[in-house]
Amino acid sequence: xxxxxxxxxxxxxxxxxxxxxxxxxxxxxxxxxxxxxxxxxxxxxxxxxxxxxxxxxxxxxxxxxxxxxxxxxxxxxxxxxxxxxxxxxxxxxxxxxxxxxxxxxxxxxxxxxxxxxxxxx
Amino acid sequence: xxxxxxxxxxxxxxxxxxxxxxxxxxxxxxxxxxxxxxxxxxxxxxxxxxxxxxxxxxxxxxxxxxxxxxxxxxxxxxxxxxxxxxxxxxxxxxxxxxxxxxxxxxxxxxxxxxxxxxxxxxxxxxxxxxxxxx
Numbered sequence: 334x335x336x337x338x339x340x341x342x343x344x345x346x347x348x349x350x351x352x353x354x355x356x357x358x359x360x361x362x363x364x365x366x367x368x369x370x371x372x373x374x375x376x377x378x379x380x381x382x383x384x385x386x387x388x389x390x391x392x393x394x395x396x397x398x399x400x401x402x403x404x405x406x407x408x409x410x411x412x413x414x415x416x417x418x419x420x421x422x423x424x425x426x427x428x429x430x431x432x433x434x435x436x437x438x439x440x441x442x443x444x445x446x447x448x449x450x451x452x453x454x
Numbered sequence: 455x456x457x458x459x460x461x462x463x464x465x466x467x468x469x470x471x472x473x474x475x476x477x478x479x480x481x482x483x484x485x486x487x488x489x490x491x492x493x494x495x496x497x498x499x500x501x502x503x504x505x506x507x508x509x510x511x512x513x514x515x516x517x518x519x520x521x522x523x524x525x526x527x528x529x530x531x532x533x534x535x536x537x538x539x540x541x542x543x544x545x546x547x548x549x550x551x552x553x554x555x556x557x558x559x560x561x562x563x564x565x566x567x568x569x570x571x572x573x574x575x576x577x578x579x580x581x582x583x584x585x586x587x588x
Contacts, residue, residue, distance in 0.1 A: 353470070354470050355469065356467075385477065385491070386477075386491065390498075390502060416488075417487050422495075424561070425499070
């Protein structure tokens with residue numbers, strides 16, 4: 334299951350559309366890091382609305398994505414964590430502390446836009 | 455009472471299959487979406503442990519009846535891998551022998567109501583967990 338990555342201006346949007354295996358998650362991580370370099374993107378949004386479960390492996394991979402992209406000087410926002418998924422994550426002990434999260438794609442884009450305009454001014 | 459469902463675990467794709475079955479069986483057994491997601495998350499961790507440490511094994515889903523009409527779902531994760539030498543250490547938050555986050559087993563324990571682990575000398579690990587319907 335490949336995750337489509339859309340380029341919208343300086344932002345890459347990866348929309349997860351079904352449950353992902355560990356191999357799929359690693360593929361997504363590698364593809365995002367490559368594309369951030371290729372397109373000189375300033376931000377990345379990972380939309381996890383369709384993710385059924387966020388376990389320790391998925392969380393670790395999202396953290397890795399965010400850290401790798403941070404090293405390129407770009408920001409990552411995770412959007413669309415479902416309420417029941419958030420509930421299970423907290424019980425498991427996962428908080429994704431270092432990564433900004435937003436309710437949905439629109440708010441994720443707003444966040445990146447604000448961050449970008451701040452860094453320019 | 456519904457029959458057991460057994461899923462063979464040999465790869466990371468089976469981890470996804472197992473947790474999807476788990477969620478479906480939990481919903482069928484009357485658990486809420488939130489509880490079914492807790493169970494699916496626990497199954498995901500247990501199934502990944504099988505792939506990471508034993509290469510293969512199985513996840514068994516078993517709807518159960520407890521005392522005083524309580525209904526629940528038992529998940530048995532079983533493998534014949536090398537086993538766990540120090541169970542107390544494996545249950546400690548933040549401990550990982552595989553470079554993971556170290557939340558697997560202690561996390562599963564928090565997600566479920568009952569937790570039992572057996573890893574006899576000679577190999578093999580069986581983790582049995584149960585969630586009861588409130």
